[in-house]
Amino acid sequence: xxxAAACGSSDGDDGSGTEVAATTGGIAPxxxxxxxTIKFLSYNYGTPxxxxxxxxxxxxxxxxxxxxxxxxxxxVATKDVLTRxxxxxxxxxxxxxxxxxxxxMAEAVQALPIVPxxxxxxxxxxxxxxxxxxKSILSAVSVDGQVKAMPYTMSIPVLYYNADLFRAAGLDPxxxxxxxxxxxxxxxxxKGTGSEGVYYGVxxxxxxxxxxxxxxxxxxxxxxxxxxxxTLDKPAAVGALAGIQDLVKSGAMPAVNTETAxxxxxxxxxxxxxxxxxxxxxxxxxxxxxxxxxxxSFPTFGSKPARPTYSGAGLAVLAKDDAHKRAAWEFIKFxxxxxxxxxxxSKIGYLPLRESVATKLADSAIVxxxxxxxxxxxxxxxxxxxxxxxxxxAVVALQDEAVEPIVLRGADPGPTLTSVAEKIRKLSA
Amino acid sequence: xSTLEAGASTLDARGHANRRVPAAAVRARLTPxxxxxxxxxxxxxxxxxxLVFTAVLSLLDWDLVSPDKTFVGVDNYRRLVEEPEFPHAxxxxxxxxxxxxxxxxxxxxxxxxxxxxxxxxxxxxxxxxLFLPVVLAPVATALSWRFVLNPLGGVxxxxxxxxxxxxxxxxxxxxxxxxxxxxxxxxxxxxxxxxLYGAALAALDRRAFDAARIDGAxxxxxxxxxVVPQLAGTTVLLSFLCVVFAGQWxxxxxxxxxxxxxxxxxxxxxxxxxxxxxxxxDAGTGAAAAVLIVLILTALFxxxxxxxxxxxxx
Numbered sequence: 125x126x127x128a129a130a131c132g133s134s135d136g137d138d139g140s141g142t143e144v145a146a147t148t149g150g151i152a153p154x155x156x157x158x159x160x161t162i163k164f165l166s167y168n169y170g171t172p173x174x175x176x177x178x179x180x181x182x183x184x185x186x187x188x189x190x191x192x193x194x195x196x197x198x199x200v201a202t203k204d205v206l207t208r209x210x211x212x213x214x215x216x217x218x219x220x221x222x223x224x225x226x227x228x229m230a231e232a233v234q235a236l237p238i239v240p241x242x243x244x245x246x247x248x249x250x251x252x253x254x255x256x257x258x259k260s261i262l263s264a265v266s267v268d269g270q271v272k273a274m275p276y277t278m279s280i281p282v283l284y285y286n287a288d289l290f291r292a293a294g295l296d297p298x299x300x301x302x303x304x305x306x307x308x309x310x311x312x313x314x315k316g317t318g319s320e321g322v323y324y325g326v327x328x329x330x331x332x333x334x335x336x337x338x339x340x341x342x343x344x345x346x347x348x349x350x351x352x353x354x355t356l357d358k359p360a361a362v363g364a365l366a367g368i369q370d371l372v373k374s375g376a377m378p379a380v381n382t383e384t385a386x387x388x389x390x391x392x393x394x395x396x397x398x399x400x401x402x403x404x405x406x407x408x409x410x411x412x413x414x415x416x417x418x419x420x421s422f423p424t425f426g427s428k429p430a431r432p433t434y435s436g437a438g439l440a441v442l443a444k445d446d447a448h449k450r451a452a453w454e455f456i457k458f459x460x461x462x463x464x465x466x467x468x469x470s471k472i473g474y475l476p477l478r479e480s481v482a483t484k485l486a487d488s489a490i491v492x493x494x495x496x497x498x499x500x501x502x503x504x505x506x507x508x509x510x511x512x513x514x515x516x517x518a519v520v521a522l523q524d525e526a527v528e529p530i531v532l533r534g535a536d537p538g539p540t541l542t543s544v545a546e547k548i549r550k551l552s553a
Numbered sequence: 554x555s556t557l558e559a560g561a562s563t564l565d566a567r568g569h570a571n572r573r574v575p576a577a578a579v580r581a582r583l584t585p586x587x588x589x590x591x592x593x594x595x596x597x598x599x600x601x602x603x604l605v606f607t608a609v610l611s612l613l614d615w616d617l618v619s620p621d622k623t624f625v626g627v628d629n630y631r632r633l634v635e636e637p638e639f640p641h642a643x644x645x646x647x648x649x650x651x652x653x654x655x656x657x658x659x660x661x662x663x664x665x666x667x668x669x670x671x672x673x674x675x676x677x678x679x680x681x682x683l684f685l686p687v688v689l690a691p692v693a694t695a696l697s698w699r700f701v702l703n704p705l706g707g708v709x710x711x712x713x714x715x716x717x718x719x720x721x722x723x724x725x726x727x728x729x730x731x732x733x734x735x736x737x738x739x740x741x742x743x744x745x746x747x748x749l750y751g752a753a754l755a756a757l758d759r760r761a762f763d764a765a766r767i768d769g770a771x772x773x774x775x776x777x778x779x780v781v782p783q784l785a786g787t788t789v790l791l792s793f794l795c796v797v798f799a800g801q802w803x804x805x806x807x808x809x810x811x812x813x814x815x816x817x818x819x820x821x822x823x824x825x826x827x828x829x830x831x832x833x834x835d836a837g838t839g840a841a842a843a844v845l846i847v848l849i850l851t852a853l854f855x856x857x858x859x860x861x862x863x864x865x866x867x
Contacts, residue, residue, distance in 0.1 A: 203812075207831040210617045235618055235834070320705065329812060380704050380725055388705040513616065517833045529816055532725065 150246035151450045154192065160451040161194040162443065165208060165219035168277075168472070170199030174405040178471035185467060186458045193451045202330035206516055209236055213442070220443035220452045223276060227332045229438055230509035231516045233272050239441040242271040244453040253457055256478045273438035274456045277474040279401040280432045280504060281325075281338050282497045283307075283423055287416035289395040293317050300396075300420035304367050307396065307423050311376030314395035321376040323385035324368050325399035327528045333519050334435035334507060335399065336527050340364045341431035341505045342424060347522070352511040354552065356522065357538075357545035365530045366537045367425065379532040398422065400435050401497050404473030404490060421496040431505040436474060469494075475501075511552040518548040604847070610840035617836050629841035639842060641817060642825040643849075649735055649821055650799040656739035657746055657795035658788050664743070665750035666776060683747055686740035695809035698737050699724075702810075724810050727818035734811065734819050738803045746791050753787040754780070793857055797850060822846055 154160065164183070168175035183195045198219060200208045206228045212218045213236055224232045232238065242250055254262055254271075261275050287297035293313040301307040311321025326335045337347055345360030355361065371377035378385065378394075386403065388394040390410035397407075404419070411417035422432040439456050443449040458464050465481040468474050470490055475497065476482045482498065485491045491498075510518035526544040529535035586593075611630070614623040633639040664683065668676045686694070701708045704722035713720050723733040757780070765775050804823045807813060813820035813828065822842065830839030 204831075206834075210834055211831065214617045235616060237618075378705060380722060384703055384705055384725075387703065391706070393705060514833065520832060524812075524814055524817075528814065533727070533815065 150249065151244055151446050151453070152246070154447065154450050154454070156192055158447060159192050159194070160447050161196055162220040162448055162451045162455060163196045163198060164455065165198045165200055165205070165212075165222040167200055167202040167205055167223055167225070167437070169197045174409060175402070175472050178405070178467060181467050181471055182459050182464060185463065186455055189458060190454055193454060195455060202332070206232060209442070213237065218442040220441065220448045221455055222440050222442060223437045224273065224440050225330075225332060225437045226435060226507045227334060227509070227519055228516055229273060229440075231513060232440060233267065234513055234515075236440070237442060238272055239443060239449060240270050240272045241274045241439070241441055241453070241456060244441065244449050245457075253461070256462070256480055257460070258477070261477055273440040274460055275436075275477055276439045276456075276460060277402065277436040277468060277472070278434050278477060279436050279474050280434050280497050280500065281335050281398055281422045282401050282404075282494075283420040284389065284397045284399070284404075284407055285418045285420065286389070286392060286395050286411075287418045288392070289314050289317070289319050289415070290418075292319075293395070297416070297418055300418060301423060302421070303424050303426055304371075305426065307398075308371055308374060308376050311371065311396060312374060315375055320378050320385075320388055320394040322371060322396040323377055323380075323382075323389070323394055323398065324371065324531075325382040325385065325397065326365075326368060326531055328382045328523065331516075331520050331523050332435060333522055333527075334433055336365075336522065337505070337508065338422060338432040339368060341433060342422070342428060343367065344425075344428055346508065348508050348510060352552075354510070354545050354549050356526070356548070357541045362537045362541055364425070365527065365541070368531050369534065369537060372531060373534065381532075401473055401475060401494060402435065404493055405471060406473070408473075408490065408493065417493070419493045419496050421500045430500060430503055432500060432503070433505045433507045435507075510548060514551040518551045521547055521551070607840045607843050610836055611844045613837045613840075615836045616834045617830070618834075625837065629837045630845070632838060633841055633845065638817070638820070639822070639825055639845075642820045642822045645731065645817075645819070646800045646821040646823075648731060649738075649803050650796050652732060652735035653739055653742055653799045653803075654792060654795050657742040657791050657799075660739075661743050661746035661791075662750050662781070662784060662788065665747045665754060666780060668747070669751065669754040670772075680747065680751070684744045686744045691741075691805040692809055695737070695806045698806070699810060702733060725815055727816045730811055730815060730819045734803055734806050737806050737810075738799075741802055742795065742798075749791060750784060750787060753784055757783055789857075789861070793854070796853060800846075 166179055168179040169183075170176050179197070183197055187193070187195060202225060205222070205224055209218060209222055209224070209232065218237070222232075245253070257275070261278070262271055266272060283300060285297070285300050290297040290300075290310070293310070293316065295310055295313055301310045307322055313321075315321040324335065324339065326339060328335065333347070340347060340356070340361045343360050343364035345355065345358055345362075345364055347354070347356045347361070349355050368377075372379050378388075380388075382399065385394060385397060386399065389397040390407060392411075392415045407417055422430045424430045439459070441449060441452045441456070443452045459468070460477070462478055462481055462484075465476045465478050466485065469476040469481060469485060470488060473490060473494070475494065476485065476491075482491065509515050512518075521544055525547070526535075526540050530537050530540050612624060612626060614625045614628075615621075668680055702710075702723045704710060704720065704725060709723070710720040721729060723729050762775050762779060765779060770778075800821045800823045803819075803821055804827070807819050807821065807824045808827070811819045813824050823846070826839050826842040826846070829835045829842055
């Protein structure tokens with residue numbers, strides 16, 4: 125079931141699941157009399173949705189289990205995580221633990237004084253803790269076989285749909301669209317009833333390219349190849365974004381940003397939304413009593429297999445002294461345990477990274493809605509990062525100068541992607 | 554005997570009473586400096602020190618974190634001039650200034666004159682209401698505007714739809730986004746400048762206007778020929794402040810609502826500087842942009858001073 129592919133951003137891993145090397149030594153557990161306060165930087169913390177309440181629930185449960193460790197949470201916007209980490213590090217006061225999105229992790233590992241998480245506990249303790257987590261997921265942020273950051277939240281794109289709007293448009297909610305062509309037809313049918321049809325959340329103010337990658341992968345393309353060379357101007361990638369652009373040109377998709385589309389979907393004005401499973405719990409809450417929510421697998425390009433990539437984040441440790449490193453590890457250990465993933469999945473909607481949790485929650489409403497994503501995990505493609513220390517700048521350039529103008533404003537996909545690819549090649553040099 | 558020794562012996566010959574005079578003189582000279590010291594030290598530490606540090610940083614290649622800082626000379630400045638982003642942002646900043654200038658001068662002047670002509674409790678309450686945008690949290694205000702301008706069912710589009718006007722994605726369309734940001738920012742200029750115009754109006758002698766009324770002048774003639782000309786100094790000052798603050802006050806709205814987009818249509822030099830430094834972690838280029846902004850503003854200030862002097866001489 126859990127075959128999420130490796131990131132490969134740091135080590136060029138091919139997704140086959142590198143064996144994680146064990147380290148010896150490590151820092152011994154804290155004495156119960158030792159009081160430690162750790163700073164936890166999180167882009168979920170403090171948000172008005174269920175990401176915020178779920179993160180608070182994790183912190184509360186951890187502090188109850190570890191009365192000698194206090195967690196001081198710090199909220200930050202997703203797109204500002206690297207900025208905050210760099211400035212805090214420059215000021216000499218980085219957080220002890222930080223939630224870093226996959227799209228920013230490659231640059232974070234290269235540029236920041238991150239303590240490899242695998243180095244902190246003794247080898248036996250590490251091995252025992254990670255026993256229930258897939259090796260390929262663990263390898264998501266590994267360099268030379270050593271795990272640098274702990275996989276924490278993971279989600280893949282899914283098709284959410286409003287079953288009531290389907291019925292109003294004469295569509296069968298039991299047979300949601302499976303291909304881009306079917307999505308377009310369904311979107312136009314819904315649009316004909318006065319509501320908005322479909323939205324692919326590729327234009328994201330968080331400047332994450334995970335959905336862009338998923339779309340491009342689905343058409344047989346890629347943003348970078350196995351050698352790290354930029355390939356986003358190749359025909360398959362151009363065709364993928366042209367396909368999404370066609371949704372807008374046809375009227376099936378509104379030319380708005382993801383935040384606007386999400387608000388429209390949760391208020392029952394949008395028929396379909398393709399975005400991360402991370403908003404599932406919020407969507408369920410919004411739909412409760414208002415409309416029937418359904419989910420379907422990430423749509424394919426015709427008969428080509430879907431190859432969605434994952435979004436989400438890892439937990440990176442930047443603590444300076446042993447006591448804080450160990451306290452940071454205790455926190456990470458808790459939130460990535462069965463108890464932690466139970467909260468993460470049931471309260472926020474991220475995928476449970478432990479099969480035991482998926483099995484335990486199998487009958488819950490949220491895991492039933494996650495079923496299409498869990499079934500698609502076998503086809504998940506690795507998240508790929510651009511090379512070099514300017515990887516984040518490259519992602520911003522891709523999203524702002526190519527994806528947004530192509531999808532929302534009808535820019536010619538070919539020349540636009542060629543121009544941006546050249547820019548990214550210079551940044552990656 | 555050397556000159557120095559001669560001087561010393563002359564001093565000795567003057568005696569103790571004569572030596573008190575220089576001490577008192579020194580104290581008299583130092584006393585004003587002692588009073589000014591807190592301000593001067595603050596300026597050195599918080600303004601001129603960072604300014605010098607920024608100028609030095611603009612000659613380096615540094616990512617904010619690494620201990621390695623490479624001296625690159627004027628490469629950062631060359632990049633700013635050669636690449637299209639900064640000149641484009643500079644042009645957009647000029648558009649912000651032009652868009653906000655009426656809201657910094659004509660609109661608050663008109664409102665201030667109206668309030669000044671109708672003194673009383675109602676006028677005071679209305680002035681307080683108008684001042685509200687200055688004290689509201691800028692980020693919260695920007696977020697409120699996001700709901701108002703939402704293209705799918707936002708308040709403004711609902712109003713437009715109700716009266717049969719076409720609905721717009723105000724912040725998502727490159728043709729309207731800059732003007733939308735300008736309008737959102739304008740309330741702060743109007744609110745603050747009403748107060749400043751009010752202060753200028755309070756200093757005017759009302760007897761001259763009473764005399765004009767007795768001579769048969771209408772309210773419009775009094776306003777146009779007597780009141781407005783006397784506010785010219787304030788208007789020049791507020792215009793210059795608009796040039797300085799237009800870019801800075803639009804920054805929050807840009808950061809919250811558009812992040813410089815769509816198609817960089819709402820970018821300005823301050824947001825570009827922020828992007829270089831805190832999104833791309835290119836501290837050198839960010840510092841070079843900051844130095845250029847200071848130089849441009851200094852040049853504009855110098856030019857306006859020169860023009861005012863020429864007018865006075867003329």
